[in-house]
Amino acid sequence: MNEVPDMANFEQAGAPRPKFGFTESELAAMPTVYREDLLAGQVVLISGGGSGIGKGLAFLAARLGADVIICGRRAEKLETTADAIERHVGKRPLPVSMSIREPEEVDALFDRIYTDYGRLDHLVNNAGGQFPQDAIDFSRKGWMSVIDLNLNGTWWMMQAAAQRWREAGSGGNIVSVVANVERGMPQAAHTCAARAGVIYLSKTLATEWAPHNIRVNCVAPGVIESEGFHVYPEEALARFHDANPMKRRGDVWDVAEAVVYLMAPSGKFITGDLLVIDGGQAQNGAVWPAGRPDYFGGKAPNGV
Numbered sequence: 001m002n003e004v005p006d007m008a009n010f011e012q013a014g015a016p017r018p019k020f021g022f023t024e025s026e027l028a029a030m031p032t033v034y035r036e037d038l039l040a041g042q043v044v045l046i047s048g049g050g051s052g053i054g055k056g057l058a059f060l061a062a063r064l065g066a067d068v069i070i071c072g073r074r075a076e077k078l079e080t081t082a083d084a085i086e087r088h089v090g091k092r093p094l095p096v097s098m099s100i101r102e103p104e105e106v107d108a109l110f111d112r113i114y115t116d117y118g119r120l121d122h123l124v125n126n127a128g129g130q131f132p133q134d135a136i137d138f139s140r141k142g143w144m145s146v147i148d149l150n151l152n153g154t155w156w157m158m159q160a161a162a163q164r165w166r167e168a169g170s171g172g173n174i175v176s177v178v179a180n181v182e183r184g185m186p187q188a189a190h191t192c193a194a195r196a197g198v199i200y201l202s203k204t205l206a207t208e209w210a211p212h213n214i215r216v217n218c219v220a221p222g223v224i225e226s227e228g229f230h231v232y233p234e235e236a237l238a239r240f241h242d243a244n245p246m247k248r249r250g251d252v253w254d255v256a257e258a259v260v261y262l263m264a265p266s267g268k269f270i271t272g273d274l275l276v277i278d279g280g281q282a283q284n285g286a287v288w289p290a291g292r293p294d295y296f297g298g299k300a301p302n303g304v
């Protein structure tokens with residue numbers, strides 16, 4: 001397992017740049033295709049908003065004028081991210097420590113949002129993850145934790161949002177961050193099962209919830225450089241660029257801007273869909289998150 005620098009604090013502490021992903025100054029300055037008041041007056045909830053893709057999106061949404069709520073399990077990480085966004089963007093997201101796997105904690109989160117803001121416009125289900133392992137060796141607890149996090153946790157959030165929106169008669173918008181599961185993904189069968197569940201759940205809800213003016217979409221990142229990379233061994237990381245024909249990793253901004261496209265009026269006629277952001281991985285390339293076995297070619301000719 002690699003040592004991960006404390007991403008959220010590194011700039012203040014004068015530490016070297018993070019091992020994976022952008023600095024906070026970079027997130028604050030990344031060029032965006034969107035106009036600066038695009039999300040003004042809108043309330044956006046981002047699960048897993050303290051790190052990685054969710055943190056990038058929290059910066060972008062705040063820069064576009066939204067009131068942002070970020071949630072996740074680790075309070076310190078959320079606070080530090082909220083501090084950084086306040087410092088760089090001038091708008092402080094509300095950090096809420098909770099687990100999406102606990103329905104009561106999900107309910108409490110939505111109660112807090114409606115008490116503090118009186119509304120919610122967008123739910124981004126970004127919290128999720130997995131560990132790389134051959135499926136044959138999954139422990140029961142390991143399988144259950146990945147399914148519970150990525151499928152059940154995402155559902156509790158969706159249902160809680162939709163019930164509030166139905167009650168308020170307001171409509172709303174859900175975007176769930178899944179993964180590129182079209183051809184399956186060896187060493188990540190648990191997450192493929194859960195993410196496929198979220199994709200087809202979303203397609204179904206898009207129809208059921210259209211009468212409530214609720215849109216439901218997914219985005220599927222390919223290999224996106226983020227803090228989440230710390231769960232993968234060096235051997236696998238060294239070849240992540242081989243996962244797609246563009247031969248490189250994507251970045252959190254690629255995903256953040258795609259999510260905003262679906263949230264904003266640009267997405268107003270899109271529901272039940274899956275936007276893939278993977279440099280062509282669905283067509284060509286393979287990711288082996290625990291390292292490529294010899295049977296499938298082992299090391300590449302250049303030695304990595």
Ligand SMILES: CCCCC/C=C/C(=O)SCCNC(=O)CCNC(=O)[C@H](O)C(C)(C)COP(=O)(O)OP(=O)(O)OC[C@H]1O[C@@H](n2cnc3c(N)ncnc32)[C@H](O)[C@@H]1OP(=O)(O)O
Binds near residue numbers: 130139
């Ligand atoms: C699919 C690869 C695509 C490549 C591109 C990258 C995609 C990304 O998604 S980037 C990363 C996104 N972030 C993460 O994945 C977050 C890191 N992962 C986790 O936090 C865990 O893997 C989790 C999702 C399982 C979290 O569950 P939690 O219940 O909090 O975790 P525990 O540590 O308590 O573990 C529960 C259970 O799971 C088994 N397990 C956990 N890690 C491993 C491992 N490395 N290898 C094998 N098994 C693992 C294990 O059974 C754990 O129980 P105990 O044995 O009692 O600890």
Ligand SMILES: NC(=O)C1=CN([C@@H]2O[C@H](COP(=O)(O)OP(=O)(O)OC[C@H]3O[C@@H](n4cnc5c(N)ncnc54)[C@H](OP(=O)(O)O)[C@@H]3O)[C@@H](O)[C@H]2O)C=CC1
Binds near residue numbers: 053075220
């Ligand atoms: N980076 C990539 O290449 C890809 C990423 N993805 C997916 O994109 C999403 C974001 O990943 P990324 O930013 O890369 O990695 P991160 O590990 O940085 O993001 C995962 C986030 O989920 C939060 N989280 C985990 N468990 C829970 C929980 N039970 N309740 C609430 N929050 C939780 C984590 O915070 P905390 O630990 O504090 O709870 C963390 O902020 C994930 O769903 C990931 O699987 C999909 C495909 C590729």
